[in-house]
Amino acid sequence: MAWDKEEEKRLRQVIKDSGVALLAENLVQGTWGNTAVRLDEDHMLVTPTGLDYVALQPEDMPIVQISDPSVWSDGKKPTSERKIHAAIMAARPEINATIHSHPVWCSVFASAHVELPVMSEEMQKLVGGSARVGAYGLPGTKKLRNGTVAAMQGRNACFMANHGVFCAGGDMDEAFEIIRIMERSCRQYIEQKTLEATGQKTYSDELLFDYFKSKYGK
Amino acid sequence: MIDKKIAATICEYAGKAVSERLCGDGDVIAMRTKSGFVVNAAPFDGLTEDKLVEVNAGDASANALLSALFSTREDINAVMITHPAYVRAVADAKATIPAVVDDMAQIVGTTCKTSKSAEVGDVLKAVKGRNSCLIAGGGALTSGRTMDEAYTCALVLDKAAHVFICGGVIGGCKIINTFEAKLMRFVYKKKYSKTNQQNISQREGE
Numbered sequence: 001m002a003w004d005k006e007e008e009k010r011l012r013q014v015i016k017d018s019g020v021a022l023l024a025e026n027l028v029q030g031t032w033g034n035t036a037v038r039l040d041e042d043h044m045l046v047t048p049t050g051l052d053y054v055a056l057q058p059e060d061m062p063i064v065q066i067s068d069p070s071v072w073s074d075g076k077k078p079t080s081e082r083k084i085h086a087a088i089m090a091a092r093p094e095i096n097a098t099i100h101s102h103p104v105w106c107s108v109f110a111s112a113h114v115e116l117p118v119m120s121e122e123m124q125k126l127v128g129g130s131a132r133v134g135a136y137g138l139p140g141t142k143k144l145r146n147g148t149v150a151a152m153q154g155r156n157a158c159f160m161a162n163h164g165v166f167c168a169g170g171d172m173d174e175a176f177e178i179i180r181i182m183e184r185s186c187r188q189y190i191e192q193k194t195l196e197a198t199g200q201k202t203y204s205d206e207l208l209f210d211y212f213k214s215k216y217g218k
Numbered sequence: 219m220i221d222k223k224i225a226a227t228i229c230e231y232a233g234k235a236v237s238e239r240l241c242g243d244g245d246v247i248a249m250r251t252k253s254g255f256v257v258n259a260a261p262f263d264g265l266t267e268d269k270l271v272e273v274n275a276g277d278a279s280a281n282a283l284l285s286a287l288f289s290t291r292e293d294i295n296a297v298m299i300t301h302p303a304y305v306r307a308v309a310d311a312k313a314t315i316p317a318v319v320d321d322m323a324q325i326v327g328t329t330c331k332t333s334k335s336a337e338v339g340d341v342l343k344a345v346k347g348r349n350s351c352l353i354a355g356g357g358a359l360t361s362g363r364t365m366d367e368a369y370t371c372a373l374v375l376d377k378a379a380h381v382f383i384c385g386g387v388i389g390g391c392k393i394i395n396t397f398e399a400k401l402m403r404f405v406y407k408k409k410y411s412k413t414n415q416q417n418i419s420q421r422e423g424e
Contacts, residue, residue, distance in 0.1 A: 029388040114388045163320050218311065
């Protein structure tokens with residue numbers, strides 16, 4: 001372990017703040033999301049499993065070994081999804097911060113297994129292209145992890161089939177920019193598709209609901 | 219005299235439901251007590267302990283659905299009926315939400331049905347063997363061993379309704395197969411949730 005203790009202290013606060021910000025920006029429900037920041041080539045700080053982000057303290061964050069995420073020290077028991085964070089950090093040395101969450105608009109694409117095309121210059125710049133869907137796998141499985149790593153190739157975000165979204169950046173601020181643009185772009189695409197499906201010019205939730213009822217109503 | 223812990227729990231979770239925009243007209247929040255149940259007598263927004271009432275088991279004038287649930291379902295200690303917009307749209311369509319996302323499979327189950335009507339008998343039929351259902355023309359009935367479980371179920375169901383509706387305009391959701399959905403539900407209930415719910419139950423009261 002070769003990193004500056006002051007830097008570790010700063011990064012612990014970054015993780016703590018990231019959890020609170022996910023909640024404040026409605027990008028996570030309850031404790032069902034997790035974040036990680038790189039300490040060095042083989043170590044990262046992650047959020048603990050199942051704990052309230054507001055109550056969480058910087059010293060609660062465990063240090064996890066990237067090359068073998070079953071090895072961890074300090075803090076509380078790390079998130080069970082640490083293997084995915086570790087796999088991305090191992091495969092992508094330029095990535096220093098990762099976010100995994102299940103925000104609603106991204107979850108639509110994850111559930112429909114639909115690739116999100118580039119919706120704006122900002123999305124192209126931040127995500128690096130379209131957002132693909134990783135192969136489906138049960139939570140915590142190698143299949144889910146490998147599917148996520150494959151879908152992230154050349155991208156800074158992807159959907160995890162029937163699960164959520166994964167975003168990665170050079171630092172936590174960038175990772176947040178990426179999850180924000182993903183959620184905005186997903187919403188924009190769905191609103192566009194609703195207008196196309198209904199032939200209307202102005203989107204409203206009522207328009208979407210009426211379309212749904214006409215299609216699925218009994 | 220209403221148990222202080224129960225009253226505090228009900229008010230806390232009503233507030234959480236408001237901040238998560240789960241609310242609408244006719245929201246209900248109730249918890250089992252030794253002699254019956256405690257239920258809100260005012261909307262969730264700004265709910266305080268003096269706006270709760272305790273109902274004795276067998277009281278014929280009480281909410282018939284809650285009375286039936288608490289008397290026939292020993293596994294249920296807390297109930298919420300919430301009315302977020304996407305849930306209402308599915309309930310209006312009388313559709314069944316399948317397992318569109320894995321947290322729904324874990325926390326809600328393989329499907330969430332809408333009752334045939336809002337009649338008590340039809341709602342009880344729709345929730346039979348499950349912890350939740352949608353009420354035709356109404357909202358989401360969610361329940362649990364604890365209020366935390368009923369609330370979490372309401373949150374996840376709202377997201378599942380959102381995903382199910384929006385998925386329809388981009389080609390439709392891919393449903394998690396029944397075997398895997400049941401496996402996830404089993405693991406969640408047995409492994410992750412049991413001890414946690416016991417701890418929460420002690421915190422929430424009775």
